[in-house]
Amino acid sequence: MPLILFNKPFDVMCQFSPHPARETLASYIDVPGIYPAGRLDADSEGLVLLTDDGKLQHRISHPGRKQTKTYIVQVEGEPSRESLQRLRAPLDLGDFVTLPCDARQIEAPDWLWERQPPIRTRLSVPTSWLAITLSEGKNRQVRRMTAAVGLPTLRLVRIAIGPFSLESHPLWPGEWQEVSAAAIA
Missing domain, CATH: 3.30.70.1560 (Alpha-L RNA-binding motif)
Known part of the structure; x- marks a missing residue:
């Protein structure tokens, strides 16, 4: 189960499906079956977590989990x-x-x-x-x-x-890195 940290650039849609006017996550990440765990508006930048595990996605993005x-x-x-x-x-x-x-x-x-x-x-x-x-x-x-x-x-x-930051995992806009999901548990 991959967990990917991605530094989303400004004006990129936080989705993989095509958008008529903007780049999407598919322009930067070619890992099949993953989805963002939470979103970031196109006019916002920075850290997005992506995974192929629905339970992990829920642990990251559900407000009751308090990440x-x-x-x-x-x-x-x-x-x-x-x-x-x-x-x-x-x-x-x-x-x-x-x-x-x-x-x-x-x-x-x-x-x-x-x-x-x-x-x-x-x-x-x-x-x-x-x-x-x-x-x-x-x-x-x-x-x-x-x-x-x-x-x-x-x-x-x-x-x-949560435990993941651009300070501990320095990434330039458009870069991504796979990490262990153990820290979310």
Whole structure:
């Protein structure tokens, strides 16, 4: 049962079936029978886990299993103590209330690759970086959370899922590596 770590590039669909306008996982990974354990939007980058084992896929992606996911997020504006506290606490997004999470401001990561195309920049508006670790993962949750506290997301990179991270398994965008699934048990 392979478990594959893949660094999904920006603007790639997290699916193997063809897409009329964008690249898909099939453009990068030629391993039959595997599927993503969870998804990442086309406009998000970073770590995706793939497997051919349905039970393992469930252990990785089901919210009840509490596999944490860590994101680094470039946002427009400067976070205040209050906005960071609102991110950490349960946050009402209208259709659901988030679980508490870890959210903190970080320095711009010097190891991070350049995004293609680059994000838009405005000289009159500063940007900041946050690290956010969730134990859930609803559709566009991080983007919705940062927008709800007045810090629109400019760039979103998932750097870790459970015990796997791009720090311990360095991969450039488009690269993948097979690893042991024992750490998920």
